[in-house]
Amino acid sequence: MKKKHFEGRHLVEYFMKTIMRISLVFVAGALGLILWTIISRGIPSLTWDMITQVPKGGYYMGKEGGILNAIIGSAYLATGGTLLAILLSLPIALYLKAYIGDSKWGEYVRLSLDVLWGIPSIVYGAFGFALMIAFGVRASLLAGIIVLALVELPIMTRAMDEVIRRMPADLEHAALALGSTKFEVALRVVTRQMLPGIVTAILLAFGRGIGDAASVLFTAGYTDRIPTSLMRPTASLPLAVFFQLGSPYPEVRERGYAAALILTIIVLAVSFGARWLSGRLNRYTVK
């Protein structure tokens, strides 16, 4: 009855476990390395001025100023894009659940969303840019928000869909038995039950939106000013990272890492905030 560690099935198990552990180390290591790089290189340049000032005259040659323009710009872009995406995603996800279900049409919709998910964001940017030219619109906050919403739409909808599909049938039937319409079930019961998961889906999309450089490159443009109107161009953090890292001045390149660090901190803060929020929203859900 003794364990034979190096025979047959036990050997296979041992082997597989080792592989899993190695990949875990790789993943955790990569994350650690990324964080280490942006923290160690970003911290020295992360001054108070960085987050409270817009670029001054000589900023791009290493003189004073900061990237408040990009921080505010990204906040506007990602928040606007995410809100717009919610307005489209939630109804699609609820419609899929309430009326289409797992039918053939449902599968087509899901396939389309998956394809959209896979399209690189530069393509969305180019698409938005082509439309803007056709309509004679300049790079602006509004254009950036719309294109970001398109980038976020498939990931948000599919994430919501996966959550909402797990809705317990008992609960749905309980609401139907009281004479609810399918819409009332979707709005008053499904959304409430699945709120924590829906918040996670929104967050996932927000994370993709705020970190995306390619889609806002042509559509939102870049400017040293804080945007005051939807029709004006705006800076964004990913592009701030991109432009500064490409600079010949070492000080500016270091500031690129600081910008990356700020972006990471924002994403982490939003993640933890949403975790905390969905913990609170859990109160009424039926387990």
Next chain:
Amino acid sequence: MDTHIQAKDLNAFYGKQQALKNVNIEIPKNQITVIMGPSGCGKTTLLKTFNRFFELTEGTQLTGEVLVDGQNIYDPDVDVTEVRKVVGLLAQRPSPLPMSIYDNVSYGMHIHKLKKNRAEYKTAVRHYLEIAGLWDEVQIRLHDPATSLSIGQQQRLCLARGLAVEPEIILGDEPTSALDPISSQHIEKRLLDLKQQYTTVIVTHTLRQAKRLADYVIYMYLGEVVEAGPAHEVFNNPQHKQTRAYLEGQI
């Protein structure tokens, strides 16, 4: 006998499998009707045809009519939400909605817009919780999640919630089978108290419960109604060999 629900030539299919075979029955108003029979005899299926829950299962098909107050509820003009407002359901296992105790009861009243203002809703919530015998236990925690209640309390909450939409008929699909004996007693007592005002149809697989509750009995076997009649007649003097065998515990 004053008929409230009537099934006419009812046939129900899950795919190719026939679950109800030519069912013709009449269910009396303001009495407790118990549908009994061995597992898989179609009793739950029959119950589900009364509030149009049968069609929620994919690949099902139904022929025939179910009349509630003389109106065929399968008529294309009939609004299914109205049917389910009139015909309430107490499910096998309580499933509270993901909201507070208070909101669980007021939910149905809200969607049907039964009350005019907040004060009326408040009074009504209390009223139905009292009828369900739950008020004393929950009055200080109305805004706690409904899931914080015990299973037995949840089932009484589901009863209050169902009554709050002002139905005429209560269907019970083995409503006590998931509950402990004390909680089952509670539910049975409520159903007996309410039978003057509501037509109640209960599916049960326990003969003793059937005997405690029934005014009228339907005995089913293999998708067919074998025997139906007033409880004392069916229990004391069953007409069919089948029914007798079941009552004697042979099936």
